[in-house]
Amino acid sequence: MKNGLKVLIVASEAAPFIKSGGLGDVVGSLPKALQEQGVDVRVVIPRHMSVKSSEMHDVKYLGEFDVHLFWRIQRAKVLVKPQEVPIYFIENDFYFGRGGLYGYGDDNERFAFFGKAVLDMMAMLDFYPDVLHCNDWQTGPICMYLKEIYSKMVYYSRIKTLFTIHNLQYQGNFDKSTMEIIGVPYYCYENGSVEFYNNVSFMKMGLNYADRISTVSETYAKEIQTWEYGYGMDGILRSRQEVLSGIVNGIDYLANNPETDSRIVCNYNADQLEGKAENKRDLQECLGLEKRDVPIISMITRLADQKGLDILSYVFHEMMQRDVQFVLLGTGETRFEYFFREMAKRYPGRASLNIFFDETLAQQIYAGSDLFLMPSRFEPCGLGQLFSLRYGTVPIVRKTGGLADTIFQYHSETKEGNGFLFESYDGGGILWALDQALQVYYKGKDEWNHVVKNAMNSNYSWANSASKYIKLYEILKKEGTPVE
Structure with a gap:
């Protein structure tokens, strides 16, 4: 790849495989725009049961390994759909063989498992990105695991994290007993890194442990630093405002083109209305x-x-x-x-x-x-x-x-x-x-x-937004490069 950047985008959903809202659209579109600008970009999501079967026909099995969460050991299978932007799936029916995406009583354990599996997958693939781009609360544990555990290993020590907030209202807050499940030292709770009003917050993990934070518009980046829009996280965000950026989302201009869209009855453009x-x-x-x-x-x-x-x-x-x-x-x-x-x-x-x-x-x-x-x-x-x-x-x-x-x-x-x-x-x-x-x-x-x-x-195509993400990635890569 021409700019030498290696990026792994991690999320809980991605179009066209599965989506519940804007997060899925973004993770489905941004990687293609990054790839077109020379980034070696890959995506990983859970293999939810409701992933569209029509999108899985040429998926390949790559391998599997055990993931340890406190006393429970679960198997993670890694699948890949080989395409211009490869997408990996973490498969485990115990956690993801269910009808919905979120809202289960063990969501804390499900996404802690997913986070550890993503990090372990890198060793299996021998793919260590410059930047792990995490999205929303479901990926907060990855930022914490990397800093508290995995960064002590040489190949992980140079990886930097970008944590993107798509909607601060959804935070992944769980009972304090979650600390026993996720398997990090208890001081992470006692020192306030993950504690949020006597709960454990996956969103707060991302905000505190990520190297940089972004959200999906410049105005929202300012708004979430206020009491009205901060949902209790405004103090953390103000304390990290120097590493907080706002980048407006784009849309896929090829898939959504009134001149060529086959879903509408008559095509048109701005000059022929x-x-x-x-x-x-x-x-x-x-x-x-x-x-x-x-x-x-x-x-x-x-x-x-x-x-x-x-x-x-x-x-x-x-x-x-x-x-x-x-x-x-x-x-x-x-x-x-x-x-x-x-x-x-x-x-x-x-x-x-x-x-x-x-x-x-x-x-x-x-x-x-x-x-x-x-x-x-x-x-x-x-x-x-x-x-x-x-x-x-x-x-x-x-x-x-x-x-x-x-x-x-x-x-x-x-x-x-x-x-x-x-x-x-x-x-x-x-x-x-x-x-x-x-x-x-x-x-x-x-x-x-x-x-x-x-x-x-x-013009709100992904090309403009992708260029801004690449600038952030390059800053992070530079921060992760050891001084000779």
């Missing part, structure tokens, strides 16, 4: 919406407070009093599923509430909508607004996290900006930003096409 109008008409027909030229507002989201659905529900009727149509796709909290099912009955022909998830329908919604709503309470990066920009569906977002770093207010006078923003976390903010967007929409097609083209010409 007639095809987008055709996608809008098709979306109305497929979802039973009135076939009228009114703005379609869409959301593709988890149904949760974080995504702003609490404030949206307060002003939903006011929003629908404007001459708009509304499309939702997603699942989540029961109260929100119930609310939107009721709204579908209340607004037949004007609201299509799809309480499930379908990737093809998602692409059709991105292509056929006019506006994409993300009124998030907080949003580390957000991918929905990046997909919507790519397809010329203009975002309406709250100015927080990655939304603040990727969406810029449109001004009719200067013709600059790619969306509409509001700051206050309340329903009034949503309505204010929506009215700003509708004013531009009703000025006519020429005016609206300015903001649509600005959206489509925004």
Whole structure:
């Protein structure tokens, strides 16, 4: 590889094999962009039972070994899918032969096992990366094991760690008895390195033991150092702010290209927007919406407070009093599923509430909508607004996290900006930003096409973000190189 960097990306999920959210998308896309820029990059995830079997047909068995956790010994099998970016799987049915990814009573033991298995796998493969790029709480133990145990071995001593926070709200906090399972000295708990309000925190392991920390937008990197967004970790993050970076996620511009996407009914680009109008008409027909030229507002989201659905529900009727149509796709909290099912009955022909998830329908919604709503309470990066920009569906977002770093207010006078923003976390903010967007929409097609083209010409491909990660990796590699 031309830049000589060796990187192993470690995560609990990766698209297209298995994903539960944005983490899987990132781990599925970033390595390809790194590889294109000359990095020897590989990926390792657990072999969950629900990994898509269609993606496993040419996977090869490489070997196996025992992993010791306190008194329990479990076997780790290593599989590899040989491709441009090799992906390794740690297989153990006792821990990962289950239907879901997370939420089990022994998640502490499952991911401690995974962490040790990843480190032991390196010796089996004779592959020692310059940088171990760990992602979210599930990989926190790796940073701790490397510093407390493995760094005493010569081949591990030069490995540096980057720990990326995708969502600080999810921390992997477990009972204090976890210390007996993970097999590190008890002083790690007593000195506060892993202790978090009388629990053991896998997130805190990553934050304290990693050589560098990153998160998925510059604004979120600042926000998580405050009490409001820090979820109890803000003090640690402030103490390590010199090694904390924010790098906005990207999306795969080849897989998500309105000019070539086979999942939408009519391809188009920023210079030929007639095809987008055709996608809008098709979306109305497929979802039973009135076939009228009114703005379609869409959301593709988890149904949760974080995504702003609490404030949206307060002003939903006011929003629908404007001459708009509304499309939702997603699942989540029961109260929100119930609310939107009721709204579908209340607004037949004007609201299509799809309480499930379908990737093809998602692409059709991105292509056929006019506006994409993300009124998030907080949003580390957000991918929905990046997909919507790519397809010329203009975002309406709250100015927080990655939304603040990727969406810029449109001004009719200067013709600059790619969306509409509001700051206050309340329903009034949503309505204010929506009215700003509708004013531009009703000025006519020429005016609206300015903001649509600005959206489509925004560049959030992985190439830019990968370059920033490479700079971090190079800093870490230099730190890990012994002085001659």
